[in-house]
Amino acid sequence: MVTVQTKLIFEGSEDKQKVLDLMRRWSSCMRYAYKRLLEGHKRNELKKQLQGIFNLNSRYVDDAIMKAKSILTSCKERGENPNKVVFGGRQLFEKLQKRHINGKAYRKLQLKWQEKRKGNLYSRGDRSKKGNLNTRIEIDEDCTKLRINVGEREYVYAIIQPGWKIKDRTYTDRNQLLQAIGTCGEPYSVELKLKNGKIYAYFTVEEVFPRPAMTRTSGVIGIDTNAYPRHVAWTETDKSGQLLEYGRIPMPELESGSSSKREYYRWQYAYMIVEMAKDNQKALVIEKLNIKDKGKRGDFSGRKSRRIRHYFGYRSLLEKVKLLAKREGVEVIEVNPAYTSVIGMLKYAPQFMVSKDVAAAYVIARRGLGLRERIPHNYMMFLSRLDVNELEELKEYVRKVVKNTYVRKKQLREIDRAKKFLQSLGSEAERLSVPLDGTSAGSRGKNHNLWRVLRVAVVTPLSPDRVLRDMSVLKSLLVSGQVGKTYKGVSSCFLGQGLWLSQIPPAGAGKA
Structure with missing residues (x-):
């Protein structure tokens, strides 16, 4: 999925007020639907009932029910009590209850909670309508606008102002991307959020990837991520699993700095890894990580362990590698990383006289080819x-x-x-x-x-x-x-x- 964040500019305050009223009614509809779902009501029962209560069309109501159902499902999956969900944020709500802040600070906190609670609108895309019927992108000669359905055949137009801060260099111009989303005929979802009195729009479209041209039939490149010292070890193999070449990519920039800086460098390293796979015409094999341990005592204890894992960002780096590889037609194979370091350290590190990290990357590459490791x-x-x-x-x-x-x-x-x-x-x-x-x-x-x-x-x-x-x-x-x-x-x-x-x-x- 590709998501583009933008800000909406309205021609007058009256148009903005109509959209704010629509967002308030939709947010109330979603909260009401959530409560009814908890009581056991079905979607078909709620749909007609909610249209009359909140004066929304059937599509808006359907999206509100879907959003409420997703919150309920995710709450149950996390093992939390769905009756204790606080719309607007529990942390902010608890701060407001304590009343330890007074005056302007308290009113500012209260406004922030009200915006998160009432300033929402979600509209799903529809393939049969060639995009999105309630919130549609329209392109003029001078600018790109969003047409918002605020009532029966009543529309409000807002100028879409895309940001200039681009983390992913695949899309160099967000305005061109928005125009491509609006004209391609594919369904796109729009979510409106109110922040500091301004309305922001988030456009999400499913990305269509080309068929992989570089597959495991010509060999693979195994990737092993290491947070201490921060680097990625890689090995190149042929289709039978024989080691051809190996190396490591140091990542000193991920040791410190702001989150945006580290995010920028993760994209750069992800491009470097994918370019290496393209140059060698090989598939990529990466670890399927499920990191739950954020601070248990081990090789690194307490705060040091959390700091190392936080700054490196295993999952974030590998997700970027997967996304860029799919865009470039490179096959990505995910394998279970269990015991790859141990097997590499004992079997291949002394055999090829390489580091244990490179040896682990070699085991990962062999697993991607479906090969098993025999104990010598x-x-x-x-x-x-x-x-x-x-x-x-x-x-x-x-x-x-x-x-x-x-x-x-x-x-x-x-x-x-x-x-x-x-x-x-x-x-x-x-x-x-x-x-x-x-x-x-x-x-x-x-x-x-x-x-x-x-x-x-x-x-x-x-x-x-x-x-x-x-x-x-x-x-x-x-x-x-x-x-x-x-x-x-x-x-x-x-x-x-x-x-x-x-x-x-x-x-x-x-x-x-």
């Missing part, structure tokens, strides 16, 4: 020899080494989960009987748990207090099953039968 043979042999008692010793090691309370608790929880899963499998033979593949998107079964156990058993001893970035130390275990050279000064508890923790060098060991 040496890793499976390693897991078959792993004992629960060794994880107990690893817990003691974490307690001694990790000073940060929150990180220590998180690591101990992960070790306990790994222990519980190993105990559920039982013998070594039963562990090896678990199939090596089956880690496709949406799976949260035994195989994902195997990757979790592997991360705990291999990565935690190397870097128990922070995220390990250099995974090259795992290459010897991945390729040959050997752990590596002896490094003195590390705890002597062992990891895997015959594989001593003292044999695993810590991250960065051996570097100058």
